Amino acid sequence: MKSAMRNSILAAALLAGVSSAALAEPGVTDDKIRIGTFGPLTGPVSIYGYPIINGAVAVYNEINAKGGIHGRKIEMVYEDDACDAAKTRAAVKKLVHSSDVFAIHGGTCSSAVNAARDEIIASEVPYMVMAMVLDSITSPVAKNMFTTTQTGTLDGVTMVNFVKSIPDVKKVVIVKNTDDWADSHLSTIYPGLKEAGIEVAADIVLERNASDATTQALHSLEANADAVILVTYPNETAVFLREAKKYGLKGPFVGASSQMDMLAVADRAGGIDAISELYVSSYLLEPVDGEKMKEFSELYAKHFPNDKLQTLSFYGMSGAYAFVDALERAGPDLTREGFINALESTSDGFAGPAYCKISFSPENHQGCTEGHIWAVRDGKVVAIGETWPQ
Amino acid sequence: MDRTAIMKKPLIYGGLAAALLAVPLLTNGYTQYVVNLVTVYVVLGVGLNILLGYAGQFAFANAAFMGIGAYITAILSSQLGLPFWVCIPAAGVVTALIGTACAVPAMRMASIYLALVTFAFAELMVWVFINWKGVTNGSNGIGVSAPDLFGYVFRGDQRLYYLLLPCCLTMLWLASRILKSYIGRSFVIIRESEIVARCNGIDVSRTKMIAFGLSAFFGGVGGALFAYTVGLVLPQSFGLFQLVIHIAIVVLGGMASLAGAIIGALLLTTLPEFLRDFQSLQEVMFGTALVIVAIFMPRGIAGALTRFGILPREMLVRGIVRERRPVATPGRDQDLEPIGVGVTHD
């Protein structure tokens, strides 16, 4: 009631004035579009904060440098969610109710974003996922919520298809984390393996922040499997591969997309030979130093020259390109409704450094579905396709 | 409350009630959410204060009790479709039973071990919330739908406030009644000296169990209110950081003070919101605030305000309010001269 009153006062003020933007769409003025973002800017998970957000901001900054969209420049508003449910809710509410943003492009921690889902839907603010990977954000479809990130289930499909293509695989070991991120991967990995008649010889938990994986490596060794599936984060993967090397555990190791920064994993595991048998699912075009990534690496470095370039730098770019494209197509009379319609009509859109074309429809708000596999060849990380190399 | 306060009571309370009821007129969706969190943390702060401040039991399990209450609410309301007026009391009662059961082994422990074992229990509960997937849905958590009463749905933060506020006030009233009763005074005597308590015919074990149970009851109800406020119950919400917030509410607000719990809840809920603009310095500022207030106001803000005469002194029984705790270094605890009940150091 109160905000309606304030809106009408605002509208009256604008009508009385000389502004041509009489349509009082929140966060839009003649020369600005305000976009909110949120992520873990503080706390233990902040390693996934700015590095991811800055990739998206680099895209927006570049658009601004080229004159903006229909004469409007994009202005970012940052909020911290610390990956905590209550704080994520506060961050979204602040963006919607206090900062009056036009749209939101944010959200990295999967379940924390879910805590704000009903709030985002109720606010009707167009929302694009930054990096979270749960299917629940777009299924069932909510009119204003979109994602271009590869979900955990799809990541799991890429992994399982690759495992199936390895010659003579009968038994595998699964080393896994226990959180929602791991669960979403496993929800397609278990049925996929079962369907292919591959036995899970050992199902081993490796928790977050583990500084040792001796028992996990020994269990894997005992299971004597043909491949090891790693649904773990980069640090624990490195710790596991280090122990695997120590105790003579052989691969192939098939990792989730969390381990995309394979050289960082190698660095933490004690050298490139620790990852010589690691195959990682990826939803980016190429590793950071690849030829096709040059354009985006340079873009990021131009706007954030002091940051380290890593795969995280590219996670948020595809969503930003989808936003920019839809803002262009929504025309100069920008409204949330028009913007959402433009997003929904995106077809084979440019996804920047992501390994896909972005397509949305009123029934589908999951824009990217393709992934492929990376591995080390001659000391370099390269994309090797979707199946076991011949 | 002293005598003048009692005489002005209706006026003050009437004005206060009107002001509290009018809060949603001044807020937007975001600020109202923060206010709602304050009401939740008042309940949680009072719960820990009963055990830590009044009964003097240095227990760290409050975040776990909050989590248990939140999960019970989520399960009862989402999966069984029970209304809030069943869920909230159920969360409180079940958590109280668990808290009482926890008290049995905890009662025998010296203060530092009690702190560590309850801390271990709290961390273990987070692990249980994550791994007991059949019940808790693991890290995906359980969604909680908006509560409703005879068809009126408390959807949105402004509406929810009118459910949270009465709950919070009821719990405050309940706490003040209990603390002023025989049982509340027994808590304080046990805190001062278990031996004196025994000499006065107080059943120390039973009273401690009641303190644990009562504290857990408030924790459970607070967890239930938290579940309705946040709308999604996740295991990670009840970890070490939650525990730190609870302890900070009690210590910075003021130990053994209901006003302290209110001040602490207000401070600890709004401070992180004010610090949002400091970005990467947020943590440093928050930690510094904790350290500085604790060093310069070891009695908490309520204690400082009382000393300057701004807040009336909360007295359960005239004469047992004490300003300083005796030297408490272990290894020396046992060598101390006795400090009797009734000694004041004003």
Added chain:
Amino acid sequence: MGFMTLLTAGLAHGGLYALVALGLVLIYKTQGIVNWAHGELLMVGAFSGYTAFVLVGLPYPLAFLIAVLAGALLGAVMERVAFRGIVHEHHATLALVAIGFSVIIKGLARIPFGADVYTLPPAVDAGPLRFAGAIVTAQSVLTITISVGIALMLLAIFRYTRTGRQMQATQQNLNGARIVGVNTGRIFSITWALAAAVGAVAGLLAGPTSLLYPDMGSEFLLKGFAAAVLGGFYSVTGAIVGGLLVGVIEMLIGGYISTAFQQVSPFLIIIIVLFVRPHGLFGRRPVERV
């Protein structure tokens, strides 16, 4: 499963937990304070070593020394600035101040080191050795040796040096020590510096296995608590024994029961030990006099 392998791996990690417990016990014995920021002292040690050795490029022994001194200084500053004035306050207040420091130190560490995970090379770089059916790294041998060495050194200090005897006097009776002319303030500073230095050593030894990030200390703190509880919270020897035990128990749980329980093993140890022995495994029931 290879019992010897589990045992040696457990002892290597246990050596680290023992060092963490040692620092906790030193401070607790002297001032009755549980240092909830001890994990951060370990982290500061590791990052100081990283800065001196990897970033500046100093020789390892010098980097080691700098890290230990940095840790000791931080510990002494924390004691002098915060804890000395409030040592008589409630345990909860002390805990909150310690937690406040932990939040501050982590926040400060995040400013230069928050965006990545770092690796500290091992003190001795040698391939794994096979020994009595187990695989041992030189780093783990070094860890166990140093932790036992430090414990022996501390015991010797308590026993044979004037400062050490004054520390014991302060631990046993603060007022008594003051009356006979012990400068207790100095003793407090020395205790914290010593405890923090031991924590920093633990950080330097843990670095190569655990990876360096601002929150690396918390896991070690929990295990240090479990070790200190096992050892009785009052005894230097107890802390060492407790630490090694926690390391081995953790490995045995992961090896023979389930890796799912491995992470919560310190909590299970604390709960079970205190359930059976409410005053710690080697602790005594305090006598209450009236």
